[in-house]
Amino acid sequence: MRIDIITVAPELLESPFNHSIIQRAKDKGLAEIHLHNLRDYGLGNYRQIDDYQFGGGAGMVLMIEPIANCIEDLLKERDYDEIIYMTPDAQTLNQSISNTLSLKENILILTGHYKGVDQRIRDKYVTLEISIGDYVLTGGELAAAVVCDSIVRLIPGVLGDETSALTDSFQDNLLSPPVYTRPADYKGMKVPDVLLSGNFPKIEEWRSEKAYERTQKIRPDLLDE
Numbered sequence: 001m002r003i004d005i006i007t008v009a010p011e012l013l014e015s016p017f018n019h020s021i022i023q024r025a026k027d028k029g030l031a032e033i034h035l036h037n038l039r040d041y042g043l044g045n046y047r048q049i050d051d052y053q054f055g056g057g058a059g060m061v062l063m064i065e066p067i068a069n070c071i072e073d074l075l076k077e078r079d080y081d082e083i084i085y086m087t088p089d090a091q092t093l094n095q096s097i098s099n100t101l102s103l104k105e106n107i108l109i110l111t112g113h114y115k116g117v118d119q120r121i122r123d124k125y126v127t128l129e130i131s132i133g134d135y136v137l138t139g140g141e142l143a144a145a146v147v148c149d150s151i152v153r154l155i156p157g158v159l160g161d162e163t164s165a166l167t168d169s170f171q172d173n174l175l176s177p178p179v180y181t182r183p184a185d186y187k188g189m190k191v192p193d194v195l196l197s198g199n200f201p202k203i204e205e206w207r208s209e210k211a212y213e214r215t216q217k218i219r220p221d222l223l224d225e
């Protein structure tokens with residue numbers, strides 16, 4: 001998978017992609033992430049990328065021209081399966097969206113700043129808009145990092161143990177059950193006997209039960225879906 005990201009703050013995105021699972025995916029040649037600095041497409045001597053909004057109101061808007069020029073340049077190189085705009089005024093990311101995106105070949109992510117991008121960019125180029133939650137970040141970079149992390153780990157071959165993504169929270173609309181590791185008894189706090197029993201059907205049954213209980217308690221909305 002190749003992911004291109006258009007950003008006004010590339011430095012915010014360098015570090016998250018040089019660690020852990022994303023780094024492993026890059027090392028294995030399963031994922032490439034390329035950052036494009038919108039400022040390189042800025043207009044005039046000052047490389048202007050934003051301007052006041054028509055109609056008045058606080059906050060700057062990212063201008064159409066720099067973004068359109070950047071996207072058009074990228075489109076000369078390849079087609080994208082999805083052009084994603086990170087914005088709080090969109091559907092919220094969930095595991096099902098991440099699963100779908102993990103199967104794509106080429107993804108372009110546009111991150112907003114200030115009041116966001118000129119609506120005409122969204123109308124003309126964007127095929128999918130994603131929010132990572134009902135709160136407003138300074139820019140879309142951290143949100144883009146979240147999206148990339150959640151999809152890259154799902155690319156077949158990225159996780160060492162292929163089954164581990166399948167047992168994540170949300171894969172079947174349930175939260176994960178509790179997990180334990182050694183010691184089996186820490187100052188009298190004991191691991192549930194069933195997990196030490198070696199009876200795998202029973203262990204699976206216990207895990208399903210606990211996943212259901214936890215979901216009902218913390219996220220009952222997931223059970224309605």
Ligand code: ADE
Pocket residue numbers: 086087088112130131132133134135136137138139140143
């Ligand atoms: N940009 C600013 N806030 C955001 C959010 N919650 N999700 C996605 N992009 C954003």
